[in-house]
């Protein structure tokens with residue numbers, strides 16, 4: 001039997017490491033640790049938020065990637081292992097991660113810090129839509145100021161877990177909160193220039209009520225605040241009526257929701273002689289591709305603001321994105 005050199009070398013390395021430190025676990029199985037402890041997070045927005053606050057003190061592992069619908073996402077055995085092996089766990093909360101509750105609860109029972117980033121938001125800031133008893137609207141990240149408050153809570157959880165770096169966490173959270181305030185001010189400026197008759201945001205599911213509340217728009221969608229149930233014919237017909245009666249020119253698809261539901265709406269309107277176009281894709285419940293601007297929380301909101309402003313006819317001069325306006329400074 002022959003052993004090839006490339007196979008032999010990692011083995012030798014492991015043995016030499018064993019002599020020095022005790023053999024570590026396979027480097028393929030456990031990603032490189034960059035901080036002194038490990039945090040596991042759920043959605044991309046939570047992952048980005050926690051990374052901003054944790055800085056270099058912890059490794060942050062996000063479970064849900066691009067295009068994942070958190071309402072429907074079921075943890076894989078690998079995810080459950082990651083959660084159980086984490087030092088700290090953050091999730092979005094307000095019943096967003098409906099299928100992950102059991103795994104999160106189990107982790108909580110094991111005594112590790114586990115927190116919903118939204119849990120300290122003032123009760124009056126949370127939406128409780130009619131007819132959804134016990135199911136608050138979880139999409140708070142669409143209000144950058146509320147999301148900034150979540151950063152402050154993350155800092156307090158990390159400060160309690162790792163007191164020597166408490167001041168770093170608090171400073172990181174305040175810095176990030178200031179950036180989100182700037183983002184909010186920019187969005188306000190751009191979106192207030194959408195003419196009064198066009199301030200209707202038509203989407204696949206009801207994810208943008210916090211956004212609409214903040215920026216003075218109204219939202220109409222096929223599905224409710226969760227995607228867990230399929231839309232009925234009645235919901236579709238109601239939306240078609242609204243589009244036709246108000247002559248709404250565009251609706252928006254979402255990166256995490258099946259566009260078929262909106263296609264039925266477009267066809268329904270067409271059969272009544274009203275042409276509705278697709279105004280682009282919005283990031284509702286997940287961010288864009290990792291490594292891109294839209295793959296960050298700020299980039300996601302900036303993209304949504306620019307897309308909505310453009311399609312609904314904002315008269316804001318320059319129509320520069322937040323990124324461009326920051327770069328121009």
Ligand SMILES: [Zn+2]
Nearest residue numbers: 207225226285
């Ligand atoms: Zn949603």
